[in-house]
Amino acid sequence: MPEKGDFRKAFASAKKKGQKTFSHKGKRYTTQTAAEKAEKQDWVANIDSANKAAEKGGYPKWKSKSHKEIAESYARKAARQLSPRKKK
Numbered sequence: 001m002p003e004k005g006d007f008r009k010a011f012a013s014a015k016k017k018g019q020k021t022f023s024h025k026g027k028r029y030t031t032q033t034a035a036e037k038a039e040k041q042d043w044v045a046n047i048d049s050a051n052k053a054a055e056k057g058g059y060p061k062w063k064s065k066s067h068k069e070i071a072e073s074y075a076r077k078a079a080r081q082l083s084p085r086k087k088k
Contacts, residue, residue: 007024014022015031022029032040065073 010022010024011029011031019031022031
């Protein structure tokens with residue numbers, strides 16, 4: 001009877017080589033761990049909820065900044081750092 005260690009060794013070897021799938025006893029398996037799968041599902045769920053809100057005319061609570069807004073933010077920060085400080 002084969003041991004569980006055989007599968008674990010095959011999985012670890014394939015994962016270390018960067019393979020997405022591997023064969024063990026004639027069956028195909030992925031090298032994706034349960035944690036990686038859960039993380040991906042969370043990310044996809046967040047994107048799906050944002051897309052559904054946008055389709056209904058609403059917007060998600062987060063909004064990314066435009067390039068102009070980012071540049072202005074950096075300019076304000078640089079101006080604050082370069083300006084002389086007032087003495088109290």
